[in-house]
Amino acid sequence: MAQYGPRLVVPIDLKKKPWEQKHPLHNRWHPAIPAVEEVRVGEVFRVEMVDFSGGGITKNYSAEDIKYADPSI
Numbered sequence: 001m002a003q004y005g006p007r008l009v010v011p012i013d014l015k016k017k018p019w020e021q022k023h024p025l026h027n028r029w030h031p032a033i034p035a036v037e038e039v040r041v042g043e044v045f046r047v048e049m050v051d052f053s054g055g056g057i058t059k060n061y062s063a064e065d066i067k068y069a070d071p072s073i
Contacts, residue, residue, distance in 0.1 A: 005046070009037040012048035027052065
């Protein structure tokens with residue numbers, strides 16, 4: 001079956017912790033972190049992401065909870 005839409009280059013399994021993912025996750029670009037994928041100039045692609053808490057914040061959290069969440073988690 002043909003693939004529709006942009007190519008997924010970084011998939012995320014929401015049932016796994018960040019350190020268990022297929023590709024290593026990080027929160028910024030840094031030259032010491034090796035690339036996990038390459039794309040062509042002009043290519044439309046898709047990258048899945050998790051929030052800053054690595055999935056620790058759930059739908060049960062309020063805006064107030066998030067306002068005071070520890071960003072180091």
